Ligand SMILES: O=P(O)(O)OP(=O)(O)OP(=O)(O)OC[C@H]1O[C@@H](n2cnc3c(O)ncnc32)[C@H](O)[C@@H]1O
């Protein structure tokens with residue numbers, strides 16, 4: 001495992017909600033981070049079939065373009081009754097024909113697919129959010145960290161916090177969705193703490209422990 005010595009890195013993402021969460025998580029660790037979006041880097045094509053492959057593509061593209069270490073996140077919602085869909089295609093399910101994204105439509109698609117499978121009881125609607133973080137250096141070295149949080153898909157959507165599919169995801173042990181939680185509640189983690197809640201915070205905790213000793 002390679003330690004991260006620089007205090008400047010690139011957040012290799014173009015998703016504003018995700019960048020905000022990564023900034024929240026990285027801020028207390030004393031990092032200055034620019035995002036790939038701030039730097040006007042082109043979005044690389046996510047041609048992988050796993051979260052790990054896509055996270056690696058994104059982190060390497062930014063690390064090489066910036067000449068700095070870069071941290072990416074490839075994430076998605078994995079729904080058991082849908083055979084793991086939308087999975088690595090979670091962002092694609094939100095895409096309109098003109099290339100823009102519509103998450104109300106995406107959440108409806110998931111709900112329609114669940115209804116078609118007859119998955120109407122809470123027990124038949126189990127799902128998990130997965131986040132794979134990749135830290136890449138300009139020389140091509142990469143480190144990968146995976147975090148998952150189990151829960152259920154609920155309908156109708158509830159809450160306006162967070163981003164993406166947060167209003168339909170209720171983590172195990174809670175009666176509110178990620179969309180009804182503050183950012184701090186959704187992370188459920190601070191440097192040095194033993195537990196974390198969100199998939200991203202869980203992956204981040206591994207990253208911090210492994211590469212930063214935090
Ligand atoms: O690739 P980058 O530029 O980082 O941004 P993206 O939005 O395209 O990100 P992904 O390719 O990893 O796709 C992840 C999808 O899963 C959704 N998602 C991931 N984490 C989420 C979270 O914490 N809450 C809600 N939705 C989430 C998100 O909205 C995207 O549609």
Ligand SMILES: [Mg+2]
Pocket residue numbers: 046091
């Ligand atoms: Mg993407």
